[in-house]
Amino acid sequence: MIVDWFDTNLVSILNGFAIGSLLFILAVGLSIVFGMMDVLNLAHGALYLAGAYLGYQFAGDTSSWLGFGTALGAAALVGLLAGGVLSTMTEPLARRPHLDQALLTLGVALVVAELLAISYGNDVLRVNAPPGLNESVQVFGRTYPAYRLALIGVGLMIAIAVYVVVERTTIGALVRASVADRDMVSALGVDNRKVKLAVLGAGSALAAVAGVLGGPIYGAAPGLDETVLILALVVVVIGGLGSIKGAFIGALVIGQVESLGRALVPDLASFMLFGALALVLIVRPRGLFGAKAAG
């Protein structure tokens, strides 16, 4: 009985894991920046979209490892630079209400999305998976795109890498300490601005990389930035601000809601996302793993 159910819904479940992988890569940067600096980066979705268009630029025509690798590298670089720019831009607003910083990133998001629309038009553009991954494989007797399986693996690897860096290294300790009590870290002689620059840079690079990785599934198109920003925000809210474990669990849950939920009850998909959000916030107002006071 249960085996049958798994068999029928295997593709949806796997898709859910693939979406979850992508969402984790996207949400973890957003979550840490927010948890640490109270900076809600509304340009996060625009960075994803920029990554997706980089994927089209380098891997849009042909399927090649060189093109896809170049796109990943370029996305990481562009993301790092964009994070640096955002960090510099928000610096003069550090003493103003946090809302002002969010509004600033919202303005940046509008500008970036519009510039991308001007350069690439309004059509959905294709991003090719690298050779070897652009075909289907057999999974328990069902055909499934190899690229999505690889994406699940990449997501897990990035999750482990982020976990090790944040939980097991000195830099990570600094980041965790900043999430817990920024002023105390500052009083100990650590320059807050540098930590923020590093975290915003890394988070933005991850967002742009996620854009390339998501390219073979979602392509590159205007409006994608909003969709992924909302999903990432829901993941962050469910998981709890500044928590890597939370971002991971939240991404897995939302991945399944988006895929399995849509497959099982297509009419209620939007409600289920809201329902999941509402349920978590009623039971745990600060998210599943959130420790810090909300707002």
Next chain:
Amino acid sequence: MSTPADAETVTTRTRPVGAAIGLLVVVGLALVPLFVAPYETTIIGRILIFALLAVSLDLLVGITGLPSLGHAAYFGIGAYTAGWLTINVTAEAPIPLLAAAGAGALAAAATGWLAVRSGGIFFLMLTLAIGELIFQLAQSWESVTGGSNGLYGIPAVQLAGSPLVLAGLRYWYVLAVFLIGYAVLRLVSASPFGAVLRGIRDNEPRMRSLGYSPFRYKLVAFVLAGAVAGLAGGLLTAQQRLVTTADLGFTTAALALLAVVIGGAGTLWGPCLGAALVVLIRDALGPRLDGHGPLVLGLVFILTVYLLPRGFAGLAGLRFRRRPAEPA
């Protein structure tokens, strides 16, 4: 954006001047169809509709201190409700509008109980998520909303049996409803209820210890703002006789917030000026830029955050700052 308290003391202190300016503006607006071409009249009508949305948002952002990025959802729900009713039931004047306001209030109540539990940036995230979910719902519920094609072929609104087809008449209809909506929010803002909302904005723990329930007050403010946003949505339907999902999308919500911030949160009149600027850039300047008005709006947004933290109202405040401000 910070504390709009100074601007408020300014408006109360200069009340005769403010009232005179307000009266002049209303008279000027009423004369518009007599002296302005129909196309421009329609643009000013759109400004009024967007201004009503911005003022309703200001009740949340400026007065209650709840920055919402999902307010277009209630605007859109009102627009769809009015459109559906006009097509399927009746086009007779106040009914679609009242239904739109009611639908906006209901939707705000259904989602607000969750949203107002939080505050600050957290509230911003939640309303953004809720707004997007309502947007998705509008896109997938094709039998009612027409999906991505939108709801079109909406008959002209009727006043006592005769349809308002002339641009000028429609404009006066929009202006009248705008003035009613604005007056309601002005009264709410000046009432003891409005004072409690400001108290919650400035110091929620103190208001709680004084025996007020911030949750209840915030929820009522949220529902009220949703109702007026729904009313504005009903007006939109009457004006353009077409509703698309873009009307309740993220961009509309962001532009409404931009209008509030540009104009000066908490002043109610400031967001109207902000709305005028936003609509002029989007609808009048945008077509000349190949529809890339949002680019200009994004730049305006960035500049506003840096240069005008209190919006236009802050600029007006500079002139009056000679007088010592009362302690808040």
